[in-house]
Each structure stands twice: as C-alpha cells, then as structure tokens.
Amino acid sequence: MVTRQRPRSTRLLVVALVSISLAVITLDYRQGASGPLAGVGNAAKAFMAPMQKVVTSVTDPVGDFFSGLANLPSLADENQRLTEEINALRSQIRSDGYEQEQYQGLLDLMELRGSLDPTSVPALVIANGISNFEYTITIDKGSSHGIEVDQPVATGFAGSPMLVGRVVAVTPASAEVRLIIDRDYAVAATIEGTREAGLLTGQGDQDLRMSFVEPGTVIEGDESVFTQGYEVNGEEGLYPPGMLIGQVARFVPAENVTQEYVEVRPAVDFETLQFVLVLQARTEA
Amino acid sequence: MTRRVLVTIVVIVTALLLQSTLFWQLKLLGVRPELMYLVTIVIAILEGPNEGAVTGFVAGLAQDFLLNQPKGITALTLTLVGYAAGLARQYIVSPSPLMPTILVGVGTAAGIAFYQVVAFLLGQLQETFTFAVRVTLLTALYGAILTPIVYPLLRRVIEGSRPTRVVRF
Numbered sequence: 443m444v445t446r447q448r449p450r451s452t453r454l455l456v457v458a459l460v461s462i463s464l465a466v467i468t469l470d471y472r473q474g475a476s477g478p479l480a481g482v483g484n485a486a487k488a489f490m491a492p493m494q495k496v497v498t499s500v501t502d503p504v505g506d507f508f509s510g511l512a513n514l515p516s517l518a519d520e521n522q523r524l525t526e527e528i529n530a531l532r533s534q535i536r537s538d539g540y541e542q543e544q545y546q547g548l549l550d551l552m553e554l555r556g557s558l559d560p561t562s563v564p565a566l567v568i569a570n571g572i573s574n575f576e577y578t579i580t581i582d583k584g585s586s587h588g589i590e591v592d593q594p595v596a597t598g599f600a601g602s603p604m605l606v607g608r609v610v611a612v613t614p615a616s617a618e619v620r621l622i623i624d625r626d627y628a629v630a631a632t633i634e635g636t637r638e639a640g641l642l643t644g645q646g647d648q649d650l651r652m653s654f655v656e657p658g659t660v661i662e663g664d665e666s667v668f669t670q671g672y673e674v675n676g677e678e679g680l681y682p683p684g685m686l687i688g689q690v691a692r693f694v695p696a697e698n699v700t701q702e703y704v705e706v707r708p709a710v711d712f713e714t715l716q717f718v719l720v721l722q723a724r725t726e727a
Numbered sequence: 728m729t730r731r732v733l734v735t736i737v738v739i740v741t742a743l744l745l746q747s748t749l750f751w752q753l754k755l756l757g758v759r760p761e762l763m764y765l766v767t768i769v770i771a772i773l774e775g776p777n778e779g780a781v782t783g784f785v786a787g788l789a790q791d792f793l794l795n796q797p798k799g800i801t802a803l804t805l806t807l808v809g810y811a812a813g814l815a816r817q818y819i820v821s822p823s824p825l826m827p828t829i830l831v832g833v834g835t836a837a838g839i840a841f842y843q844v845v846a847f848l849l850g851q852l853q854e855t856f857t858f859a860v861r862v863t864l865l866t867a868l869y870g871a872i873l874t875p876i877v878y879p880l881l882r883r884v885i886e887g888s889r890p891t892r893v894v895r896f
Contacts (some may be wrong), residue, residue, distance in 0.1 A: 452777045452810070459784040466788070467800030471849065479798055486792035490743065497748045570751035572743065572793050574862050575846070575854065576756055580747070610795060618795070627851040644856060647757050672883040713752075 485615050487580070491616035494569035495582055521552055551597065551717050561722040562596075563587050567715055568616065577624035578610070581660065581718060585612045594681045594721045595619045597710055604709045605629070605669055605685040605720050617720070621712055622650065622687065630670040630679060631687055633704070634662065640668045642687060642706060649691050652704040663695045667706045682721065734888040735770070738881065739786045745795065755872075758865035761835060763790050765870045767805045768834040769881045772827055776813030779795040783809030796851050800842060808838040828874040836867035864881050 470479045528545045549565060565582050571578035583589050591609050598604040607627065611618040620627055627644040631652060640655040652667065667690060671683030688708040696702040742762035750759045763786040771779025783805030790797035812834045819826060840863050844853040854862075 452780070455777060456780045456810045459780055460803060462808060463784065463787070463799045463803035466791075466802060467797050467849070468799075470798040481794040483794075484797065486789070490740075490747070490793060491743050493740070494748055499746050549867070569747040572790060572867065573796075574749045574761070576794060576796065577844075579748075596798060620795075646854065709835065 459634040474712075484611060485617060486586075487611065487618065488613035491568065491580060491584075491613060494580060494616075495566075497683060498566075498568045518585045524548060524552055548717060549596065551719060559636070560589075562719045563589060564718055564721060565589075565617075565718050575625075577621040577627075577644065577652060577712070578606075579619050579621065579712075579715065579718075581617050581619060582615070583720065584615045584617050586614045588722055589720050590722075592680055593686070595718050596685060596721060597718050598686065599714065603685045603719075605681065606710055606712075609622070609682060609720065611720070619718070622710075623647070623708060629681060629687070630672055631667050631706075632667065633659070634666040635691065636660070640704065642667070649705040649707050650688060652706050653701060655698075655702065655704055657702065661690055661704060663690050663693065665690045667704075671716050731780060731888045734884055735782055736783070738766055738884065739763070739782075739789055740788075743789060747793070749824060755865055756861075756871045758869065760869040760873055761839065761866045762873075763787060763801065763805060764808060764835045764838050764866070765831055765877055766881070767809045768831045768870075769827065769874070769878050771811075771813035772816045772830060772878075773882055773885050775811070775817065776810045779809030779811075779813035780806050783807070793878070796846065796847060799853075800845050800849070803845065804842045806843070808834050811837075817825055827878045828871045831874045831878075832867045832871035836863050837872040839863045839866050847872050858885045 466479065471479065473479065478656045528549070541570075550614040565581035565583040567579050568582045569580035572722040577588055581595075589609060589612055591612060593609045595606040595608060596603040597606050605622055607619045607621040607624070609617050610620045621644070622629060622642070622645060625644050625646055629642050630639060631641045633652075633655070638656050640652040642650050642652045643659040645651050655661075667684040667687045669681040669683055669687060670679070671681070672679045686709050688706040690704055692705040694703050694705065742765075746759065746762045750762070753793045755758070767779065767783040767786050774782075784802050787797070787802035787805035791799075791801045794801070806830055815830060815834075819830075840859075843852055843854070843859050843863070
C-alpha cells in the first residue's frame, strides 16, 4: 500500500472506500435478491457454512450425528438407527441430563416427521444470524437437498408442529431461515377457540404482535395461536394451517394505542433450537 | 504484505464465525457483541487510520454479505469508524492501558448508532427507539468488556505480521 503515512492520501482512500460503500448500497438496494451482489452474498454464506458447522459441532457435542440422519433410506430405518445410537451413546455418557434432553428432542422430531408429509427434510442448526438486527438461523441443508426459498420450517413433536420460520436464502449445502420473531416477518394466524384471524408480526426479542384482530373479540389469555391457511387468487399461503405459533400473553386494548393488538409468546425456544424440519410439501398438519 | 492481508482475513473470518455461532449463547442482556467493530477499532489503534479504514471496509463488507439487509451499510460505517479510531489514536498521548477499552466502547457506540441511522433512512430498520438505544449501549459495553482479552491477542498477531519486521521460520 503506497498511501501509508500520508494524511492526504489517507483521506483520499477513505473517500474512495466510502464511495464504494455507497455504490454497493445503491446497487444492492435497486437490484434486491436477484442482482450480482446477492450472488456474492450467497457465495459468502456457502463459504462460511462448513466452518460454522464445525464450530457448532465443537460447541455442541451431539451436532454431528444428526446430520447423517437425512441420508437414511426410510423412516423406519431412521428411527431404528436413532434408537440404537441413543442407546449406545446413553451408555457412553451415562445419565447426563442434557444429552438425554437432546435425544428426546431428536426422537420427538422424528416422530413429528413421520406424522407430517414424508417430504420434509430434517436439518441441524449450524449458526445463528450475525447481527443484532436480524433474527435468522443457518441450517446444514441446502438446494442440493431440495430446499427452496419460502419453504416453511418447523420443529416440535408428533402431531404438534411448531412454526420456526421460513427459508429466505439457499446455497448448495446450507440455507438461511428467517425466524418468526424477526421484525420483517409476518404470518397469518388464528386464535384457538375464537376462530379470529389476524396478522402476526415479529418484534425481535419481545413477544410477537398480532394485529387486525376483529374488534370485540373475547380473549382470555393463554389461548394457543396457530397458522391460518388462506388462498388468494388460487395461490395458497406459504404455511400449512394448524401449526402452533405460540400462546396469547396479553391483550392490549385500543385505549392507549391507535389499534388494539394481542401479544403472543412464541412456542419455540429459539435460544436452544438445534434441530428443525423443512417442509417441502404443503400438508394438513 | 501478503502475510498481513492473510492475517487480517483470518482474523475477520474467525470473528464472523464466533459471532454467528458461539456468541449467540453468550449474549449480554439479550445483545450479542459486534466483533467486526471491535476488530476494526483495535487494528486502527495498532496501525493507524489508513489500515483502520481498509480493515473496516473489508470487515464491514464481509459482514454485509452474510446479512439480508442492503449490503454496504456496515462497510460504510466501519470504514468511517476505522478511520476515526486510527485518527483519534494519533492525538491521544495517554499511556493508560484503559485507552483501547475506552476507544472500543466509544467507537462501537458511535458506529452502531450511525449504522442504525443509515438503515433507518433507507427504510430498513423497524426497531423501536428504546431497542436502538439499548443495542447501542450494550454492544459498546460488550465490546469494551472483550477488549482486554482481544487487544493483546490481536496485537501479537498483527505485530507478528508487520511487513517491516524480519520473520524467520
């Protein structure tokens, strides 16, 4: 670098870098998800994914063995191998509560997978979003496993799928999932018992907010909130109806705010989320 | 020179990796640290405004490409942060060992605030004002807390890769 130690050329350098940054912002802003910069972004994500996976598997001892599961031929084999592995590992680790919890979670997920449409892909969470302003996770399955943008992502146990988010970016071997708590996230939802529909939006680390609820709706608190199926011009919504999103935490009447809304506590604990299912076919849950 | 570039890239990639994995579990009151700001400011302190600006730009761009927001905002922010921190360092004569900690705290707070203003002006930020203030203060605090660990480490790595120094293998 020839500009070293010369204040004037340093200033010139800063002006140049700032200009490049502004050009990048403008370009990306105009081109959105289809431009060449988005391609570079996907390449960067693809580059990071294997390393994130390694780091996560170091910090999470159970990580590795789950990733092999998807390659197994059938569900029965999967369950059998899973049980065997659990038994083997259980004897290894004796009665470590944490580990047992992991395996229970896996078993639950496999049962859920069996109760859903067979075309769902199990995946391991290998990283979380990088910024304080985005709530995303990265999973270890990508377009080569049939994952596409906008596919819903779930977790939970048999008969009770819980909505995690949806895929927003894919690389061949990883995918980025926007969580329902992200502020850019919105999903049509319905409150159990009332059959009232509303729009649920993420609020970051605070409870979700459900707006456009019919005025006069009686809400007691603690009702479950589920995804709402809908159809606009023959286009189905992204999410299968009946996936659990959370519980009503609080009803905020329109006395202090311009529009009343319901606060919904998400059912999924995103802090400890390790395994998810990517739903590839729309199915009645 | 090549060695220096490689070292900087390794430092940035490592920081990005840690930030997206380990520090999700190590949040400070719900906020994770901004390691790119920390790395940029520390390198600016060690090497001056020129390297500060370049490192900031590269680190910012690297982080931008992993985000879904319009790319370039972090690069813009960190270029200015790195330049300002390097410049500030030249005018501070204090030999206090707290100097890097304070510079990282102030620099991160200013940078995060600037980032949020730019993102807000572009219509990309939907946070509440209290959240914005909380993130600004907590990332600054977290960065300051991490500085005594990261600064000596980075100093050894960076000084070990100085092109003027003769390195024998």
